Amino acid sequence: MGWRTRLARLGEPVIEAVIRVCGFSAIFFVFAIFFFVFNAGSDFILHRLDLKQFLLSPEWYPTSVSHVRYGTLALIAGTASVTGLAMLIAVPFGLGTAVFISEFTSGSLKEGLKITVELLAAIPSVVWGFIGISLMNPLIIKLFHAPIGLNVLNGGIILGLMSVPIIVSIGEDALKAVPDAHREASIALGATRWQTVYKVLFPAARSGLLAAVLLGVGRAIGETMAVLMATGHAVQIPHSPLDSVRTLTATIAAELGETAHGSDHYQALFAIGVLLFLITFAVNLTADLLVRGVRKQ
């Protein structure tokens, strides 16, 4: 047995161990991040956090000297309204584009469209925020005679455009996963391509398409920079799309740099971080379970 064989025999378990460690490291990092965020706010969360006030009160006055309140309801409403409007825009456009690219185009047009949609995904979020401030702001003021153009509408449109590429690519994967035999059988029975899409492909790819939408939602919930610049940063529950709001992510980004390390305000922001983590985790977990269900078929 030459030295090369001996080295290979010895090296094999070492390489396997390294790969296994890397595989588990992903899980480890997720738990480590959650533990770190929870730990940084743990003193406040475990001893002084009034959960009812935190989740149900719209009054966020962390810097008040006389009457400190940590109510995040307005912030949650801000995140929900901007994400909701974004999904209202992104789901029809995203699924429609996914179906069009996947079923009704071919060859170079298909590749060109796919590349262009990927280009949408490649725009950094700060550039989107910049577009919201400089382009959409005066447009909204002029079109809707709004007093200010930084509001739910602005943030919603920007977030919608940011989430569309995710919905398109995962939706396309879901549609591609449906075997061609389904399409061929449907066409053989006399259906048109559009009838094939909504009678055969949509039911077959239903969970994959739902997962695509949920992952788009996850992206929209976690987006910070674009909403920080485009939503107007006002702590209030919005009554119309032309109201300014503040999201959970923008609150953390804007206020963390100005708090004293370890103070109650600082720890309350980490509590918001835990809340965000749990929401995004739930959304992504649901999406992943749905996709796993599709693949088993």
Add this chain to the structure above:
Amino acid sequence: MTAAAFHATAPTIASRRSERLAVGLLGIVTALLILPLLAIVGLLAWLGAPALSWEFLVTGPTAGMTAGGIFPAIVGTMWLIGVSLAVAAPVGILAG
């Protein structure tokens, strides 16, 4: 045996019409998505082009950050990309 001519019946005409409508609608949706993107990128390029030059990319800011170039920012971004790739690529590839 003569070749039978195909006469379209009412359901076929209806489904062909709805197919054309659906494909047209989906095409419009896709175009409505692509066009604003191209418009945004084009507008950014058009508005930013006057400031772009070789000096802009290789010199640092001057006059209290109100003039000059963005070279330090480019170097910072390159460092950030390099370090994050060095950490993420091996772990990511081996984990996947």
